[in-house]
């Protein structure tokens with residue numbers, strides 16, 4: 001059993017802390033957000049993540065998981081301090097390291113014994129060295145015995161617990177191999193591949209992985225747009241490609257593009273790093289541009305279907321950036337809603353989990369309790385997030401209550417033919433039928 005502190009209780013920190021507690025460690029999670037910690041201490045979850053509430057409660061009851069806002073209490077006697085704070089985009093697209101800095105400074109201020117500082121936040125290449133400098137400067141004439149290990153996190157919101165407990169690999173980067181090996185012991189019960197590298201390589205693995213996944217999505221979206229012009233069906237194209245073992249099926253779903261708390265800021269940060277160091281990252285720039293365009297194309301399609309969007313009512317199904325999360329950061333739905341509002345459209349919306357966040361973020365949007373309330377009186381329905389509960393709506397009812405039976409399936413969730421048979425005008429992304437363009441249907 002090891003004593004661990006996790007700084008930051010967001011999607012990564014809370015899952016990390018809870019899973020390490022579940023593996024038998026003594027874990028204390030710290031956050032500067034008092035409301036968040038109060039909630040956790042009352043047994044309420046500050047975020048939605050499937051299975052998390054139960055796992056938190058189990059480990060709190062077993063006495064292995066604690067929450068605090070107090071650094072002195074959090075760091076008392078710990079051997080491992082994980083930093084899992086946010087690294088949002090700065091003004092120029094760089095990663096903003098202010099939260100990492102304050103976490104590193106707090107560790108320097110509250111520890112007087114050998115400690116391993118493990119960075120789980122996604123940070124620019126070179127940040128591990130910088131964290132060591134921050135700690136050394138802070139300690140000044142009272143040096144601290146510590147090592148920095150980079151341990152990038154690859155979990156996905158919506159399946160975070162199983163991603164953490166069944167990782168494809170764990171990456172540990174350090175200038176001190178023994179420190180990385182000590183952190184590896186924490187992961188040993190997971191029986192997964194553990195890759196030990198130097199600090200900068202570990203940091204780069206995270207950015208390169210996210211940029212590659214974003215590239216796959218932008219690639220298939222570009223193919224989808226070409227399919228729309230040429231009369232092919234991208235869902236079948238992606239299936240045909242994905243059956244090739246060299247390609248594989250994942251991250252080949254055409255849609256409204258990638259969003260969330262990671263891909264947008266990480267691709268931007270990698271581009272920023274590249275430009276700053278004299279490289280021209282043309283591919284990354286194109287990947288981002290295709291993604292921006294995908295949102296604009298959705299609005300263009302609605303304009304084509306409905307004419308002028310002024311005073312039209314558009315119902316939006318799904319607001320989270322993907323299913324099984326309440327996270328709306330950089331959600332395509334949010335950007336499309338703003339674009340539609342700029343054209344004078346009235347928006348109604350519903351999401352199974354993101355309504356509390358939606359109420360904080362969205363303005364002049366009629367938030368509804370059910371998909372049917374969204375459909376009522378709408379001139380078009382836009383499916384923005386492919387939640388399971390949208391798969392089998394009662395489309396006869398939807399058809400009756402909409403003002404115009406127009407469906408824009410931004411995630412290619414629904415079968416076109418039965419919907420067309422019910423009298424809907426259905427458009428997906430990159431889905432032509434028998435070589436005819438969808439817009440002509």
Ligand SMILES: NC(=O)c1ccc[n+]([C@@H]2O[C@H](COP(=O)([O-])OP(=O)(O)OC[C@H]3O[C@@H](n4cnc5c(N)ncnc54)[C@H](O)[C@@H]3O)[C@@H](O)[C@H]2O)c1
Pocket residue numbers: 007008009010011012013030031032033036084085086087099100102103120121122123153154155156157261262
């Ligand atoms: N969300 C994901 O799916 C995911 C996946 C992999 C990696 N990451 C990376 O992990 C990091 C954390 O992401 P997240 O989504 O969990 O962020 P988040 O915004 O959900 O949570 C960050 C938490 O850190 C807290 N915090 C900020 N400064 C602090 C400080 N000085 N001391 C203590 N707490 C502090 C905030 O109050 C917040 O609760 C980011 O760098 C992100 O890029 C995220």
